[in-house]
Amino acid sequence: MVEALTDKNFEAETNEGVVLTDFWATWCGPCRMQSPVIEELAQTNDKVKFVKMDVDANPETPAKFGIMAIPTLIVKKDGKVVETITGFHNKEQLNQTLAQYID
Template sequence: MVKVVTDNDFAAQTDTGVVLTDFWATWCGPCRMQSPVVEKLEEQMPDVKFTKMDVDQNPDTPKGFGIQAIPTLVVKKNGDVVEKIVGYHTKDQLQDILNKYTD
């Protein structure tokens, strides 16, 4: 299950290794399409941590990243943002992006 993170624990949960965070909202249709893709990737890529954040309940972190559209996926490696991807993406597209950062 993809770990839900909040403004309070985002930094601690995403500062080590390769982490993909799905910024989403319950009312967002494309977000509801993206979630199962992220969940499937989590099953297939054990070396990547997958998290998600509801932007309505946690406005500070998305604001800090300048997120203005959702879904937005942020990839961090060892605490540094290495990719910011806006809009729906397929499993293959996301896997190709994540493979660039896994050893």
């Protein structure tokens, strides 16, 4: 399951290990395409924590990261942003990206 985060708990929930955050909105078509891919990865990859954040309900965190388009995926490793990806990406593309950061 992909946990939904808020502005209040984002930092605490994404400070350890490799974390992929999906920044999305309900009205965003490409976000609705990206979501099932993230859900599938979350079920098959136990080395990465997968979380999501609704940018409309939580405007502070996306603003802090300069997110201007969605979907945007941010990969953090031990609390530091190591990758920012904008637009739809398939499972293979995301697995390749994440593989670089898994020990």
